[in-house]
Amino acid sequence: DADVTQTPRNRITKTGKRIMLECSQTKGHDRMYWYRQDPGLGLRLIYYSFDVKDINKGEISDGYSVSRQAQAKFSLSLESAIPNQTALYFCATRGQGGEAFFGQGTRLTVV
Amino acid sequence: AQKVTQAQTEISVVEKEDVTLDCVYETRDTTYYLFWYKQPPSGELVFLIRRNSFDEQNEISGRYSWNFQKSTSSFNFTITASQVVDSAVYFCALTSNNFNKFYFGSGTKLNVKP
Numbered sequence: 001d002a003d004v005t006q007t008p009r010n011r012i013t014k015t016g017k018r019i020m021l022e023c024s025q026t027k028g029h030d031r032m033y034w035y036r037q038d039p040g041l042g043l044r045l046i047y048y049s050f051d052v053k054d055i056n057k058g059e060i061s062d063g064y065s066v067s068r069q070a071q072a073k074f075s076l077s078l079e080s081a082i083p084n085q086t087a088l089y090f091c092a093t094r095g096q097g098g099e100a101f102f103g104q105g106t107r108l109t110v111v
Numbered sequence: 112a113q114k115v116t117q118a119q120t121e122i123s124v125v126e127k128e129d130v131t132l133d134c135v136y137e138t139r140d141t142t143y144y145l146f147w148y149k150q151p152p153s154g155e156l157v158f159l160i161r162r163n164s165f166d167e168q169n170e171i172s173g174r175y176s177w178n179f180q181k182s183t184s185s186f187n188f189t190i191t192a193s194q195v196v197d198s199a200v201y202f203c204a205l206t207s208n209n210f211n212k213f214y215f216g217s218g219t220k221l222n223v224k225p
C-alpha cells in the first residue's frame with residue numbers, strides 16, 4: 001500500500017458542486033500539504049498543516065478549504081467548484097529529512 | 112524571496128544521448144535544501160535526490176548525476192546514456208531549513224526517443 005493515499009484518483013464534477021479530496025498517510029509525519037499542478041506552472045501550494053491544530057494558507061488558497069481530522073488525514077474541499085479549478089491535485093507529507101512524499105494525485109475536472 | 116527557475120520547458124533527445132536539465136534557484140536563507148523529483152506519464156511524483164546547502168559535493172547514482180554550485184545558484188541534473196524510460200517531467204524544488212514550504216520550478220519535460 002502507498003504511504004500517502006489520495007481518494008478519488010479521478011473525478012469529474014459540475015460547476016457549483018461541492019467536492020472533497022481526501023488524503024491519508026501511514027508515514028507518521030506531522031506536516032501535510034495540498035498542492036495543485038497546472039501545465040507550465042509546476043506545483044503550487046494551496047494549504048499546509050503542521051499538526052491537527054495548525055493549518056496555514058498557501059499561495060493559492062482562495063476557493064479552497066481544508067480539514068485536518070487527525071495526524072494521518074488531511075482533506076481538501078472545493079465549496080463551489082469552478083472550471084479553472086480543473087487540475088491535478090497532490091497531497092504530500094514531509095519527513096525529518098525534508099523531502100516530500102507525494103500521493104498519486106487526484107485528477108479533477110470541473111465542467 | 113524563494114524561487115526556482117527551470118528555463119527548459121521541453122527537451123527531446125535520442126536514446127543514449129546525455130542530457131542536462133538546468134535548475135537555478137534564489138533564496139536569502141543560508142541553510143536550504145534542494146530536490147529533484149521525476150513525474151512519469153503515470154503522474155506520480157518520485158523523489159530522486161536531496162542536497163543541503165552545506166554539501167556541494169556532486170553526486171552520482173547510476174546514470175544520474177547532480178552538479179550543485181552555490182556560486183551560480185544552480186543544481187543541474189544530468190542523465191547519461193538516456194533511455195526511453197527516462198521520459199518524464201522533472202521538477203527541481205527548494206525549501207528552507209524549517210521545511211515550511213516547498214518551492215517548485217515549472218518543470219522540464221524530457222522526451223527520449225528510441
